Amino acid sequence: MVRGKTEVRRIENATSRQVTFSKRRNGLLKKAFELSVLCDAEVALIVFSPRGKLYEFSSSSMEKTLDRYMLHAMDVNINKRAKEHKMKSETASLMKKIEQLEACKRKLLGENLESCTVEELHELEFQLEQSLSNIRERKYHMLAEQIERLKEKEKNLLKRNSSLHEMFNSETQLQLFAPGNAVSDDHDGQNTEVETELVIGRPGTC
Known part of the structure; x- marks a missing residue:
């Protein structure tokens, strides 16, 4: 059970x-x-x-085992505090870097420039000019790629148009020379003769 x-x-x-x-x-x-x-x-x-x-x-021995446990717990606490201290130090360092980056970003946007020296302003100007140069280079590269794609697309369309034109001409020639669709030279040259009968006299006498 x-x-x-x-x-x-x-x-x-x-x-x-x-x-x-x-x-x-x-x-x-x-x-x-x-x-x-x-x-x-x-x-x-x-x-x-x-x-x-x-x-x-x-x-x-209970006493020895407990002493061993206390030493182990003490080591664990020491390692834990050391890790916490290291994490706090790294966090503070990262926060400081973030503040510096935020300040640099504001200056690049033209804010808080009152405290900048002439050398710092020259450095900001150089960075902005370098950034603009990189942006223009990237823009021209993208435009060149777009133009190449458009040219390739145009080439394919022209090729397809030529193929369709040849196919249309081939079908037209087949229809013209098919049996029962022959056209006489008179009709081609529009020289069809029209026979008329000339009658002289009053109407109704013939």
Whole structure:
């Protein structure tokens, strides 16, 4: 028979809660002992009952294991504080760089120039001229590429137009020389003769 899952929550009945605590405490101590023996691990287990009674297990010495834990926790805290200090220092450095970039951006836009020296103004002018040169070069390059694409498109369209024109002429010639569609030379030259009959006299006498 399969046991159902036990919902993990506080047991309200005091007697059932005490029985469960005793069973699971013994199981936990047994598992700690097995872990220390099977895996040669240093294990220390401390359990306080709801009434404050202490239960403990140590594979070697509880004091030595606790001292080792405190040293490890101290190292962890030191490393944590060192990392936090390093992160704060890097953050401050990045914020300073951002402020410098923002100030440079405002000056390039022509703002806050009152505090600039003549040398700084000359430097700003040089940077702006260099930027304009780069922008013009990029613009001309893009325009040249666009012109090349348009020329290629025009070439393709002319080629297609020529192909369609040749196809149209070929179909027209086939229709003209097809059987039953022959045209006489008189019609081609528009020299068709018209026969007329000349009658002299009063109308109705012939």
